[in-house]
Amino acid sequence: MSKFNCKTYNKIAKKGLEILESVDISINEDRNVDLLLLRSQNMHDYDFDSTLLAVGRAGAGTNNIPVEKCTKNGIVVFNAPGANANAVKELVISGMLLASRNIYFGLTYVNSLKNTDKDIHEEVERNKSKFKGAELRGKKLGIIGLGAIGVLVANDAAALGMEVLGFDPYISVDRAWGLSTSVKPASNLKNLLSNVDFLTFHMPLNDTTRDFFDFEKMSSLKKGCTVLNFARPEIIVESDLCKALDEKIINKFVTDFPNNTLLERDNVIGLPHLGASTQEAEDNCSIMVSRQLIEYVHRGNIMNSVNFPNCVLEPSSGHRIAIFNENKPNMVGQITAKIADKGLNIIEMMNKSRGEIAYTLVDTIKEPSDDLIDNIKNIDGVLFVRKIY
Numbered sequence: 001m002s003k004f005n006c007k008t009y010n011k012i013a014k015k016g017l018e019i020l021e022s023v024d025i026s027i028n029e030d031r032n033v034d035l036l037l038l039r040s041q042n043m044h045d046y047d048f049d050s051t052l053l054a055v056g057r058a059g060a061g062t063n064n065i066p067v068e069k070c071t072k073n074g075i076v077v078f079n080a081p082g083a084n085a086n087a088v089k090e091l092v093i094s095g096m097l098l099a100s101r102n103i104y105f106g107l108t109y110v111n112s113l114k115n116t117d118k119d120i121h122e123e124v125e126r127n128k129s130k131f132k133g134a135e136l137r138g139k140k141l142g143i144i145g146l147g148a149i150g151v152l153v154a155n156d157a158a159a160l161g162m163e164v165l166g167f168d169p170y171i172s173v174d175r176a177w178g179l180s181t182s183v184k185p186a187s188n189l190k191n192l193l194s195n196v197d198f199l200t201f202h203m204p205l206n207d208t209t210r211d212f213f214d215f216e217k218m219s220s221l222k223k224g225c226t227v228l229n230f231a232r233p234e235i236i237v238e239s240d241l242c243k244a245l246d247e248k249i250i251n252k253f254v255t256d257f258p259n260n261t262l263l264e265r266d267n268v269i270g271l272p273h274l275g276a277s278t279q280e281a282e283d284n285c286s287i288m289v290s291r292q293l294i295e296y297v298h299r300g301n302i303m304n305s306v307n308f309p310n311c312v313l314e315p316s317s318g319h320r321i322a323i324f325n326e327n328k329p330n331m332v333g334q335i336t337a338k339i340a341d342k343g344l345n346i347i348e349m350m351n352k353s354r355g356e357i358a359y360t361l362v363d364t365i366k367e368p369s370d371d372l373i374d375n376i377k378n379i380d381g382v383l384f385v386r387k388i389y
């Protein structure tokens with residue numbers, strides 16, 4: 001029997017599952033669950049097994065996972081940031097073309113001619129001027145959020161000849177290095193909004209970004225701007241958006257999150273949440289999060305967690321203990337003192353913190369006894385202890 005059992009929800013790409021099975025992690029066996037791997041499954045009412053170590057989200061967003069509850073129970077939540085970035089980027093570029101060249105409305109018109117007695121060739125030649133559009137080259141694109149997806153959109157739009165303005169006060173150094181030199185930083189948000197022909201959002205959903213784009217900001221837009229949302233529907237105040245569309249403040253709205261209210265309007269182009277719906281993106285997400293789960297259960301390493309600090313310690317020739325503890329003074333001192341009391345030498349050690357939580361990996365020459373593990377657990381402020389190997 002495999003040491004670890006992984007339960008899956010939704011359709012997880014086979015390539016990731018094969019990686020798990022290759023290291024003797026079983027999939028969906030009828031026994032206690034050590035790992036969860038999912039996509040969009042709502043887990044807020046899920047009753048977690050006491051054996052659960054980690055949850056892997058084969059995608060970027062984790063709004064369907066009770067992250068705070070997981071943290072309190074020592075359950076690490078992983079995601080796959082950037083694994084679907086190229087797929088979303090391509091759809092954003094497609095969305096701009098759909099809107100600027102009136103492709104959607106042209107297709108709708110041509111399809112309406114099916115099963116009629118009209119000469120379709122003559123009809124389209126007579127009416128094609130109704131669908132005359134505009135080229136992307138030379139137009140200004142504003143991007144709010146320069147993470148993995150935003151940077152790719154910026155670079156490809158620039159390559160198409162668009163003038164790109166980016167706004168992200170929290171951009172990382174790595175992302176900044178990845179930006180094309182032709183992408184210009186906006187001095188402020190209002191300056192960006194008032195100058196662009198297209199506006200696209202690439203930001204996570206959190207307390208700061210919820211209802212971010214309201215009527216006040218919409219009113220600052222350049223007249224005739226096309227807005228695209230392939231991020232999260234909740235970052236836009238829908239009632240304000242409808243008002244801006246009805247008053248022609250916004251020319252067209254392209255979204256991956258259509259609903260009844262939005263589709264009542266002719267200037268809305270809705271797609272059926274296709275952002276990450278490519279085989280390549282599903283493979284990438286599944287492979288990425290599977291590798292992270294393996295690193296965690298086999299070596300204690302944490303990469304791309306949304307609730308615990310990233311902490312990667314190269315394997316040594318000894319034995320490893322993983323410790324979750326409160327982030328307060330002298331925790332490391334107390335842990336190492338307990339190890340020293342048992343006469344164990346420490347080979348390597350790493351301690352990382354994130355907010356009120358800290359995570360410590362300790363490699364010792366000799367295998368730690370169950371008595372030592374209990375002694376560490378009994379330290380005030382220690383939350384969970386796991387012997388890795």
